[in-house]
Amino acid sequence: MVEDSELQVHPIPEPQIPNPVSFLNGMQRWSVVAYDGVAQIVSAYVAAAVCRRDKRGVLHATFERSRAFAIAPLDRLSPTLRPVLEQAVPDIEPVDGELVGQPARYLEQVESTVRRARAHLERELAEAATAALGADEWLVLDGLLSRSPAVARHPRALGVIKSHGAQFLDGRGLERALTLPAGHRTSVFAVRGGHTRTEVYSWYLRLWPWEGNNLQYGLLRVEARADRETIARAPALSSWLFAERAPLATPATRWDRLLYPLHHVEEYLKARAPRSPAARSRLPVA
Amino acid sequence: MIDKAIPVPIGRVVATELKPATPHQFHFWTPTDTTIGIGAIVKVGGSGTGEEGRVVYGVVTEGFAYSDLATPLHDVVGAEGDPTRAVEAPTARQQIRYWTAAVLRQTPEEPLQPVPLGQVYVADDADVAQALRMDSYLYSATPTAIPVGLYTSAGRDAPVYLDADFLLGPEAAHLNISGMSGLATKTSAVEFLLASIFAHFPAHKGRVAAVCFNVKGPDLCFLDQPADLSDEDRRRYERLGVPSTPFERVQLYAPLKADGVNLNTLRTHPDLVDDVEPLTWGLQEVVDYAEVLLNRDDIDAKADAFIDFLRDRVLGRTFDDGFGTTHRVQTFADLDRLFRSIFDGLEVISGGRSDTWRTHHIATMRKVRNRLLNISTRCKGLVTDDGPSSDLPWQDFKDRTVYVIDIANVDPLGQDLVFARVVSKLREQLERRELGVDAVVVFVDELNKYAPGDGPDTYVKKMLLDISERGRYLGLVLFGAEQFRSQVHRRVVGNAGTQVFGRMDMDELATPGYQVLTPATKNKLATLPIGELMVRHPHFTQPIFIRFPKPPVLRGRDGVERFPPAADVPFEDAVVRQLVRLDRRVRPNQVKDLIADREPDDVRRALAAVRRIRPDDVLAYFRKVLGARVTPEGALPREHHTVPPLNPISDEPY
Numbered sequence A: 001m002v003e004d005s006e007l008q009v010h011p012i013p014e015p016q017i018p019n020p021v022s023f024l025n026g027m028q029r030w031s032v033v034a035y036d037g038v039a040q041i042v043s044a045y046v047a048a049a050v051c052r053r054d055k056r057g058v059l060h061a062t063f064e065r066s067r068a069f070a071i072a073p074l075d076r077l078s079p080t081l082r083p084v085l086e087q088a089v090p091d092i093e094p095v096d097g098e099l100v101g102q103p104a105r106y107l108e109q110v111e112s113t114v115r116r117a118r119a120h121l122e123r124e125l126a127e128a129a130t131a132a133l134g135a136d137e138w139l140v141l142d143g144l145l146s147r148s149p150a151v152a153r154h155p156r157a158l159g160v161i162k163s164h165g166a167q168f169l170d171g172r173g174l175e176r177a178l179t180l181p182a183g184h185r186t187s188v189f190a191v192r193g194g195h196t197r198t199e200v201y202s203w204y205l206r207l208w209p210w211e212g213n214n215l216q217y218g219l220l221r222v223e224a225r226a227d228r229e230t231i232a233r234a235p236a237l238s239s240w241l242f243a244e245r246a247p248l249a250t251p252a253t254r255w256d257r258l259l260y261p262l263h264h265v266e267e268y269l270k271a272r273a274p275r276s277p278a279a280r281s282r283l284p285v286a
Numbered sequence B: 001m002i003d004k005a006i007p008v009p010i011g012r013v014v015a016t017e018l019k020p021a022t023p024h025q026f027h028f029w030t031p032t033d034t035t036i037g038i039g040a041i042v043k044v045g046g047s048g049t050g051e052e053g054r055v056v057y058g059v060v061t062e063g064f065a066y067s068d069l070a071t072p073l074h075d076v077v078g079a080e081g082d083p084t085r086a087v088e089a090p091t092a093r094q095q096i097r098y099w100t101a102a103v104l105r106q107t108p109e110e111p112l113q114p115v116p117l118g119q120v121y122v123a124d125d126a127d128v129a130q131a132l133r134m135d136s137y138l139y140s141a142t143p144t145a146i147p148v149g150l151y152t153s154a155g156r157d158a159p160v161y162l163d164a165d166f167l168l169g170p171e172a173a174h175l176n177i178s179g180m181s182g183l184a185t186k187t188s189a190v191e192f193l194l195a196s197i198f199a200h201f202p203a204h205k206g207r208v209a210a211v212c213f214n215v216k217g218p219d220l221c222f223l224d225q226p227a228d229l230s231d232e233d234r235r236r237y238e239r240l241g242v243p244s245t246p247f248e249r250v251q252l253y254a255p256l257k258a259d260g261v262n263l264n265t266l267r268t269h270p271d272l273v274d275d276v277e278p279l280t281w282g283l284q285e286v287v288d289y290a291e292v293l294l295n296r297d298d299i300d301a302k303a304d305a306f307i308d309f310l311r312d313r314v315l316g317r318t319f320d321d322g323f324g325t326t327h328r329v330q331t332f333a334d335l336d337r338l339f340r341s342i343f344d345g346l347e348v349i350s351g352g353r354s355d356t357w358r359t360h361h362i363a364t365m366r367k368v369r370n371r372l373l374n375i376s377t378r379c380k381g382l383v384t385d386d387g388p389s390s391d392l393p394w395q396d397f398k399d400r401t402v403y404v405i406d407i408a409n410v411d412p413l414g415q416d417l418v419f420a421r422v423v424s425k426l427r428e429q430l431e432r433r434e435l436g437v438d439a440v441v442v443f444v445d446e447l448n449k450y451a452p453g454d455g456p457d458t459y460v461k462k463m464l465l466d467i468s469e470r471g472r473y474l475g476l477v478l479f480g481a482e483q484f485r486s487q488v489h490r491r492v493v494g495n496a497g498t499q500v501f502g503r504m505d506m507d508e509l510a511t512p513g514y515q516v517l518t519p520a521t522k523n524k525l526a527t528l529p530i531g532e533l534m535v536r537h538p539h540f541t542q543p544i545f546i547r548f549p550k551p552p553v554l555r556g557r558d559g560v561e562r563f564p565p566a567a568d569v570p571f572e573d574a575v576v577r578q579l580v581r582l583d584r585r586v587r588p589n590q591v592k593d594l595i596a597d598r599e600p601d602d603v604r605r606a607l608a609a610v611r612r613i614r615p616d617d618v619l620a621y622f623r624k625v626l627g628a629r630v631t632p633e634g635a636l637p638r639e640h641h642t643v644p645p646l647n648p649i650s651d652e653p654y
């Protein structure tokens, strides 16, 4: 606990919305496109983008990165197919061929490979975006702040987490957090997490009343730099993020937790993604 | 065509399964800030755009704006029911400006294919010419292009031309313009277009004139006087290549008033009245068009037969009535005498028991008599006893001349008569190729009065239908104007090759004739600014919006302000004035002495004779005619002298 001695519930003040703000989000897409015996060859596409919001509230893309690649168990491919694939697709992410015989587990492995590729891309982009951030510009990321030490230490970067798999609290504190009323936040606590182990400060914020829904409804966890300043800023940052409830990010399923600008970045990426992963057309049909 | 600069796309064609692009329609989006609007002409593809193959031109017919808001409720939820908070939302929703365009032209035309999903550009002058298929008549060896106005959407300013072959025949002809009074600029548009036609009528098509019926106040009385034009309008004239000067040759005709000497027109200001020719017709002219007078309520074969009999056997011949009197019928008075003689004869000889005379029933004869004498009473001043003392120059129409016939203050029956006779004569002379010009534009304002969609088939209506259907081969072209197109006979408007619309009434737009227009186009028509028009022309596959300059002539209303009509002058002064007009040497006092104690009818008759003959020595001839003819005893009082002469000046402000 870095604010209060035990976790408390705080109402939030009137909002002050910083300007400009940039928002970062990413997307991923993959599908099996070819077979070599039972070895499934996957075509994947990951992308991330940053959109900056101007004075009129309109979002403009400022950074964008994408990667189209194949995933294949190279060591298990037949000697005829492997050179064909390597010829056709310059970017191949090899996976361990051991799981080829267990298709379901093999695909889980594919999924995590793609997720890793996406996280990597987002991290690179976040680093580039924070480096280029203007003097009073903020960056809001969809997901963990702590993936990159540079980003995690930046004074004006925020991570907004919608899924609450990891638990950082217990007992009364956990109960207070999960029953947080709308328009309130918790005390700030320290979190060590992600792959980097960079410490960040965090708190919960409720955007919409959860009563009548599940406990996670409208619940965000915010990550910011591990610094005393963060504690001082937590009320203002909370009211700002609370104001981002409108416009609603519908029809996205998790609109209760998804900020519209982050939704917009995702829609932007989806609109620009190749309809079928680019690699497909270049792969030999099995 | 040389591209001046690399064109910048202003939008992009998009198509979905629900809203696909077709060969005749496509959809595109633009930035929220865009210059285009309803009526703008756009181009898809074309040289320098990377889509060299197919070029599509379209006109914007509908526009949509929406955001990614799934349901309006979500906006309410986001603002927690408070509209002021909705404004405070930090991010603006993604939104779209989405347009529908109707295809004007595709090149190549075959095979006809859906519009490609390409970049959209604003059309320039050359594109507008292509889009409207004007290239074929604008750039040909014998161009037939007549400027009609400027296409001004999307910040452009491109001249739009009509094809003379389709406006004035022979391929198609006639023009109809409709819209709200005072806002649609119908009269003005026709005036401008006539100026444009006179300036651009192609040499190989010969000579052209216009006959305009002035049916409302002073509307067309000052076509020879200059307008006050703004610099902007002068620039438009220059851009369109039309001189901004009034018509050089205008001849105005007006009937006389009931006194037989003053002119029945609002152009009576002393500076201008001398240019007005009196229009007066006699019995022969009236009987030739007697059907006009009959058909209003009671056309029947018997009356027709009797009129034919009068025409063939009686008028201008020596005729024995069978009761011992010989007649020579040349005037209404003569005719009345004949009728009296017949009715008296029937009475005396058969004691009232016989009711037919030479196979004609007495009731038929009475009816014809009443109608004929009635018109001479109601339109005294137009219809005189003495034959045509003044008429249009039926064999000598002059090139690029406007003949204005002012019938604004004539009784409706008289209007019909003027109308029927003028148009029939034009037709006759054009058929014989003896009119002096190769094409005549006849402008009829208030067309709904003369060719209404419902009501009986009057002679005038049938005549207008006839021109609409056959006039284009003869060079007889009808320009009709009316407030409500839906009230004009379907075939009259339907045959107009060119249709023009000014500001329209919403109720009118709701009638079936406008179903083909999109709601946005209708809305644009309902709010069209003064000076803008929507034009349909055979070469344009879609209606096009244009702007035209104010006409180069003095507006009727301003005309009567600048040249206030003179009060009627006393009988003898009016006679003097008419004689002086014909011969400047005539001294007023000589005339006054001559007519001092003469019957006004005799004076009128003498005046009519002078007008008809146009002698070298006007006064001498006048004196001779006045002295030679003595009123026959017993002819007076004639019946129509007992009825007070009608001179229906309408109260309506023009």
Ligand SMILES: Nc1ncnc2c1ncn2[C@@H]1O[C@H](COP(=O)(O)OP(=O)(O)O)[C@@H](O)[C@H]1O
Pocket (backbone or CB within 6 Å): B179, B180, B181, B182, B183, B184, B185, B186, B187, B188, B189, B502, B530, B531, B532, B548, B549, B550, B551, B555
């Ligand atoms: N091109 C134009 N630009 C601006 N005003 C115009 C233009 N043409 C006509 N007007 C004005 O619009 C008004 C109505 O014109 P008019 O031709 O009398 O309409 P309508 O015949 O439809 O009643 C007149 O006052 C006229 O001066």
Ligand SMILES: [Mg+2]
Pocket (backbone or CB within 6 Å): B182, B186, B187, B188, B445
């Ligand atoms: Mg008018």
